[in-house]
Amino acid sequence: MKKIVFFIATFFALTFTNAQSAKVDFSQPPPNIDSLLVKIAAEKNDSARYYLAMSALTISETNPVEDMHNSEKILLYGQKNNDLVCQLLGHACLSYDYLAFGNPVKCFEHGVLASQVAEKSKDARLITFGKAMYALSYMLMGDLNKAIEQNMLSINASTKYETDIITVCSYNDMGMLYLYKNKVDSALMYTQKAFELGIKSNITYWNGLIYLQFGSIHAAMKNPTLALSYWNMALAEASRIKSPKLASNAYTAMATFYKSSNQSDSSIFYANKAIAAVRNTAFYTLNVEPAKILLDLYSKKNIDSAFKYSEIFRIAKDSLFNTKNTQQAQLLAFEENTRQEELKLAEQETQQKIEENLQYTFIAVGIVSFFIIFLIFSRRLITNTKLIEFLSVIALLIVFEFLNLLIHPILEKVTHHSPFLMLLALVSLAALLIPLHHKIEKWAVNQLVEKNKAARLKAAKRTIEELEKA
Secondary structure, X not given: OHHHHHHHHHHHHHHHHHHHHHOOOOOOOOOOHHHHHHHHHHOOOHHHHHHHHHOOOOOOOOOHHHHHHHHHHHHHHHHHOOOHHHHXXXXXXXXXXXXXXXXXXXHHHHHHHHHHHHHHHOOHHHHHXXXXXXXXXXXXXXXXXXXXXXXXXXXXXXXXXXXOHHHHHHHHHHHHHHHHOOOHHHHHHHHHHHHHHHHHHOOOOOHHHHHHHHHHHHHHOOOHHHHHHHXXXXXXXXXXXXXXHXXXXXXXXXXHHHHHOOOHHHHHHHHHHHHHHOOOOOOHHHHHHHHHHHHHHHOOOOHHHHHHHHHHHHHHHHHHOOHHHHHHXXXXXXXXXXXXXXXXHHHHXXXXXXXXXXXXXXXXXXXXXXXXXXXXXXXXXXXXXXXXXXXHHXXXXXXXXXXXXXXXXXXXXXXXXXXXXXXXHHHHHHHHHHHHHHHHHHHHHHHHHHHHHHHHHHHHHHHHHHXXXX
């Protein structure tokens, strides 16, 4: 009966978790953030709380201003209540929103904090999201190698739980990073994996971005028909979810394609559409690329239009690539790299110290054990049983410390540094060792008594023989 109840409870828990992750969609408005915080406070399960909070943070592609507002509230809640789940989601989503606004300083600042919270939590879901945003922060600064390294950590963590929207995001981001490095085969492989995971898990959240990326990949592979087909699919998705960002990116990709194909009229047409898509929206910085295309195309044939688009390009570029901001972001990157190196060095020193302690303890156990065995089996020495009892206590303490050193790293990982759970585990270990110690001690004392009797008897016989001879 208990097994049946456990199975049903597990089934509903998994169903709830998967439902939360799979039903997220850009086209659905987020719940009221204040009402949601009440539900988050009542939910004790980390996984369920994660997806509850996530449901308010699914509008980055359509309304980043509201998404930032919700992210800040969730972050503040997490900080006040020491809730790592909400802290992670707040920092990660703010990092993504600042990425959309082209602010490298704030993007990297929150990316670093998201990564740190994820590391502290040791929770696979949080690590997946934190490292994914950290990777995008490096991408914004142009460090693609570091971005790929961090994104791979995100992908590795995502394999430890059910597929959700961030799992798909991580694979799609890896495809984007490899595309930027002009490694088209790898880009196609990861993007295809993202698409397959989305289909299998009924997650349509990233479909528009995946279609957009497929188009860019096929353009790089010189497959124009497929490229245009995918870009049109991305535009259809942009229209469905009402995303000016996705529409502008798709139009810009098409304008770039037609410009490289020397089809100026088509390039101008789609570049204008790209600018129009984000006019009077928070995504104004996306005007940089289409305005640059129009500036290049008009500079030789229409001075007035060239001047118009040069102004659009200048304003958008100044907003996107502020030199001071970039320098500050690079400083943050340097400081975070230094912190990571210090953590690695500290871990190596700790591990080395543990190994040394284990060696010393093993030597001590060996010495005491040898001494006890020598006393027991020595045929000449008459040994006091109290000495054996004393040495057995010393041996018990050394063995306990040896096992503690051996399993301590595992305990920390399993118990998440919980003092109560670690104490409980050590008490359980002691409860196993003490009865075993008593049995071994009793055996050793018995052996010693028998040895002493034999030694005394032998000595008595020798004395009698000597008296008889005298």
